[in-house]
Amino acid sequence: MDRRPVYLDYNATTPLHPVVKDTMIADLDLYANASSMHEAGRRARARVEASRAAVALLVGAGADPEQIIFTSGGSESNNTVFATMFHLGRKGPRKGIVTTAIEHPCVLNSARWLQSEGFPVTFVGVDDHGRINLDELQAAVGSDTLLVSVMAANNEIGTIQDMAAVSRIAKAAGAWLHTDATQAVGKIPVDVDSWGVDYLTMSCHKLYGPKGIGALYLRKGAPLEPLIRGGHQEHGHRAGTYNNIGIFGFGTAAELALAELPAYAARVTALRNRLRDGIAQKIPKARINGHPVTVLPNTLNVSFPGAEGESILLYLDLAGIHVSTGSACASGSLEPSHVLLATGVGPELAHGSIRFSLGRDTTEAEIDYVLQQLPPIIARLRAMSTIEA
Amino acid sequence: MSDMFAWMYSDVVKDHFMNPRNVFSPDENFSYDAEGITGSVKCGDQMQFMLKIKDDVIEDVRWRTYGCASAIASTSMLSDVVKGMEIKEAYSIKPNDIAQKLGGLPDNKIHCSVLGDKALRAAVDDYLVKTGREGLFRNEGTKVICTCLNITDRDIEEAVKAGARDWEGLQERTKIGTVCGGCKKEGEELLHEYVHIFA
Numbered sequence: 001m002d003r004r005p006v007y008l009d010y011n012a013t014t015p016l017h018p019v020v021k022d023t024m025i026a027d028l029d030l031y032a033n034a035s036s037m038h039e040a041g042r043r044a045r046a047r048v049e050a051s052r053a054a055v056a057l058l059v060g061a062g063a064d065p066e067q068i069i070f071t072s073g074g075s076e077s078n079n080t081v082f083a084t085m086f087h088l089g090r091k092g093p094r095k096g097i098v099t100t101a102i103e104h105p106c107v108l109n110s111a112r113w114l115q116s117e118g119f120p121v122t123f124v125g126v127d128d129h130g131r132i133n134l135d136e137l138q139a140a141v142g143s144d145t146l147l148v149s150v151m152a153a154n155n156e157i158g159t160i161q162d163m164a165a166v167s168r169i170a171k172a173a174g175a176w177l178h179t180d181a182t183q184a185v186g187k188i189p190v191d192v193d194s195w196g197v198d199y200l201t202m203s204c205h206k207l208y209g210p211k212g213i214g215a216l217y218l219r220k221g222a223p224l225e226p227l228i229r230g231g232h233q234e235h236g237h238r239a240g241t242y243n244n245i246g247i248f249g250f251g252t253a254a255e256l257a258l259a260e261l262p263a264y265a266a267r268v269t270a271l272r273n274r275l276r277d278g279i280a281q282k283i284p285k286a287r288i289n290g291h292p293v294t295v296l297p298n299t300l301n302v303s304f305p306g307a308e309g310e311s312i313l314l315y316l317d318l319a320g321i322h323v324s325t326g327s328a329c330a331s332g333s334l335e336p337s338h339v340l341l342a343t344g345v346g347p348e349l350a351h352g353s354i355r356f357s358l359g360r361d362t363t364e365a366e367i368d369y370v371l372q373q374l375p376p377i378i379a380r381l382r383a384m385s386t387i388e389a
Numbered sequence: 390m391s392d393m394f395a396w397m398y399s400d401v402v403k404d405h406f407m408n409p410r411n412v413f414s415p416d417e418n419f420s421y422d423a424e425g426i427t428g429s430v431k432c433g434d435q436m437q438f439m440l441k442i443k444d445d446v447i448e449d450v451r452w453r454t455y456g457c458a459s460a461i462a463s464t465s466m467l468s469d470v471v472k473g474m475e476i477k478e479a480y481s482i483k484p485n486d487i488a489q490k491l492g493g494l495p496d497n498k499i500h501c502s503v504l505g506d507k508a509l510r511a512a513v514d515d516y517l518v519k520t521g522r523e524g525l526f527r528n529e530g531t532k533v534i535c536t537c538l539n540i541t542d543r544d545i546e547e548a549v550k551a552g553a554r555d556w557e558g559l560q561e562r563t564k565i566g567t568v569c570g571g572c573k574k575e576g577e578e579l580l581h582e583y584v585h586i587f588a
């Protein structure tokens with residue numbers, strides 16, 4: 001195939017922004033330990049702190065850059081919050097953990113871990129569009145609730161939660177509030193104050209920066225127990241020699257994400273809508289999953305009744321189109337997407353789901369290529385299917 | 390076992406996935422003597438086999454599936470293999486025989502490839518019923534799982550079809566594992582697989 005592959009899996013990860021890449025290459029020799037007192041160390045440290053400021057600004061915490069803790073990514077940030085709750089819950093009166101049924105596995109499994117340690121854990125359900133059921137949340141949260149953890153935007157269906165409403169409920173009960181904003185940061189405006197969160201998770205590789213670097217925003221006064229103990233880096237919140245190159249890349253990526261956000265959102269929304277409308281028009285019975293409006297601008301999750309997701313994915317792959325699926329087969333487990341099932345989509349539709357996630361490099365020509373390749377693939381699979389579309 | 394991606398993109402598998410053989414087409418008016426269907430859409434895969442049989446030899450075959458790429462590739466291969474085969478021999482084909490022809494199968498894909506031979510056997514069973522020989526091949530190509538009590542994979546399959554859902558339920562119906570207990574691991578694995586397919 002001589003054409004460039006059509007990459008529509010930006011929610012899985014993103015390529016480096018060319019400017020991030022250039023900065024990282026230029027900075028590769030800034031090897032000094034940012035904790036060292038000498039000139040080279042101080043120079044590296046200055047760059048670390050500039051990056052911290054840029055990351056803080058991106059999530060509306062510009063006034064408190066020291067409230068940003070660098071971690072190895074979204075999984076570590078989330079784990080740090082749950083580990084903190086483990087220590088708090090063991091000592092204090094509150095033990096209740098309230099989260100949602102559609103969280104990323106690193107939150108779900110952290111919550112299950114606390115459950116196995118005897119913490120009462122509630123997984124609040126969502127509606128057909130993937131929006132958290134606020135009445136159910138209200139009922140689950142009480143005076144014994146230690147933590148409420150609700151993801152800002154879902155990685156599979158893109159549905160965005162009303163964090164301010166979640167915050168009102170959590171705060172009225174005196175619980176700590178965490179949000180996994182890994183998919184939201186860089187795609188929609190994020191503001192720790194208007195969202196009213198105490199902890200916010202982000203990951204750099206979802207916003208055109210390098211992998212293996214992320215951050216946790218920690219509101220002043222919110223407790224934190226280090227997951228990684230050691231030196232005094234990050235005010236003792238997270239030990240380990242500074243990951244210079246990752247942190248510099250994150251800083252640049254954060255700056256660019258903030259500056260480019262309006263243009264990015266307008267562009268990918270238009271392309272996503274073109275894809276959505278094209279699919280609806282060309283493929284009978286395609287069903288759009290997730291929220292029709294309150295959704296990440298780049299995400300489109302569609303179920304194709306009668307066609308199995310992994311087969312669709314691989315036929316697309318052979319045509320040079322890269323997507324992901326909620327089908328069980330692709331994950332190697334026997335269960336299809338827990339997110340789609342939680343939104344009330346039946347197993348048949350969950351098995352036949354495809355996630356298209358667009359990005360800053362996506363072009364109209366690529367979308368049109370998908371709209372040309374996809375319909376015959378679905379038609380072919382449906383023709384050989386035992387079940388009616 | 391080979392890893393999933395290396396396997397999927399081996400030339401043989403890719404060829405069968407891209408150009409599946411003997412796929413049923415509604416416009417073709419394929420007339421057949423027996424059919425079998427297994428799996429459920431709930432599990433993410435379902436398979437149907439249609440057989441044209443003469444003198445107990447499979448003359449022609451069609452299949453269709455709601456299934457993943459591995460199911461498509463392995464059933465395509467299976468359908469080629471059984472053409473011209475005596476029904477008794479076809480009945481004994483194991484997923485592993487097909488996997489070999491496809492150059493091995495990654496562990497996490499074994500589940501996907503077992504549907505083809507199950508649907509094929511269901512179709513042969515259907516033929517046996519139609520020709521008044523119900524259950525003739527019951528012990529054909531089975532594997533003894535519980536050596537103490539001579540309980541086969543087919544017995545476990547039948548017990549699941551009859552309602553066994555867990556180890557205790559299976560023991561109630563078959564007494565499997567009640568002597569030395571050495572068959573429990575393999576027995577439970579099969580039980581889990583059959584519950585997934587048939588329940």
Ligand SMILES: Cc1ncc(COP(=O)(O)O)c(C=O)c1O
Binds near residue numbers: 155212
């Ligand atoms: C919602 C969400 N949370 C957490 C993560 C994990 O982030 P990381 O890969 O940086 O550990 C991801 C990425 O897969 C995600 O989509």
Ligand code: FES
Binds near residue numbers: 536565570572
């Ligand atoms: S092998 Fe089954 S009880 Fe001994």
